[in-house]
Each structure stands twice: as C-alpha cells, then as structure tokens.
Amino acid sequence: MAESNYSMFRGKCRKFCEEAIKEDPTLKIVRGHYYCYVWNTNEPHWWTTREDGSIHDPTKLQFPSEGNGTYTPFNGKVNCSECGIELNEEDAQFDSNYCFCSGTCQGRFVGVY
Numbered sequence: 001m002a003e004s005n006y007s008m009f010r011g012k013c014r015k016f017c018e019e020a021i022k023e024d025p026t027l028k029i030v031r032g033h034y035y036c037y038v039w040n041t042n043e044p045h046w047w048t049t050r051e052d053g054s055i056h057d058p059t060k061l062q063f064p065s066e067g068n069g070t071y072t073p074f075n076g077k078v079n080c081s082e083c084g085i086e087l088n089e090e091d092a093q094f095d096s097n098y099c100f101c102s103g104t105c106q107g108r109f110v111g112v113y
Contacts, residue, residue: 009062013046016058026051032073038064047071082109 009016014029021027027048034045034057047057060067078089081098082105092099093106100106107113 005061009059013059013062017046017048020048020056020058027056030071030073032071034063035070035072036063036065037069042072045071080105082106 014031017027017029021029027050030047030049032045032047033042034047035042043063045059047055047059050056055067055071057067057071063069076089077086078092078099079086080092080101082100085101087101089099092101093103094100095106098106098109100109104113
C-alpha cells in the first residue's frame with residue numbers, strides 16, 4: 001500500500017524545507033501557520049519563499065487544500081496559556097505545548113495556586 005501524503009509529510013515540514021534549501025540556496029525558510037480551509041484549522045507549519053516572495057512549500061500535499069490556503073509567518077509573539085497576555089516568545093516559559101508569562105500563571109494553570 002502506498003504511503004499517504006499526510007503520513008509522508010506530516011511533522012517533517014522543517015526537514016523538507018532544509019532539504020529544498022540545500023538544492024536551491026536562494027530559498028528562505030519561514031516558520032508560521034498555514035490555514036487549511038478544508039480542515040478549517042490554522043496549523044503550525046514551515047515553508048520556504050523564493051527571492052520574488054512566492055511560496056515554495058515542499059510539504060503542501062499533507063493538507064487537503066494542497067497549499068491553496070493562507071500562509072501566515074510567525075510574528076515572534078505568543079499568548080500565555082493561563083491569562084492570555086501577549087509576550088515575546090523568548091520571554092515566555094514553556095511546558096510541553098503550553099507557554100506562560102510567569103511561574104504564577106503556570107501554577108494556576110496546573111492547579112497549584
């Protein structure tokens with residue numbers, strides 16, 4: 001049985017982008033989100049852009065919208081999983097898939113405070 005596009009590409013976006021850049025060093029890697037209108041979800045994603053700004057996404061076939069959705073570059077900001085405040089990613093504390101603005105918020109989130 002042939003491997004599906006989903007299983008072939010899912011979770012490997014950055015790896016495939018880095019391979020594409022080895023083949024074409026003019027490509028630039030971008031981290032952000034991809035909105036798939038079929039799934040109606042905003043997915044964390046990596047892709048590359050060409051010098052003219054057009055998108056080259058080597059893993060677009062993992063999505064049923066096949067790259068026809070919306071690409072939004074990451075702006076460096078995250079929201080605290082407890083209080084919702086926006087802060088710079090480098091100032092946040094991370095625990096698994098959650099980020100926090102402080103130890104107090106992290107404690108509240110897990111039920112310690």
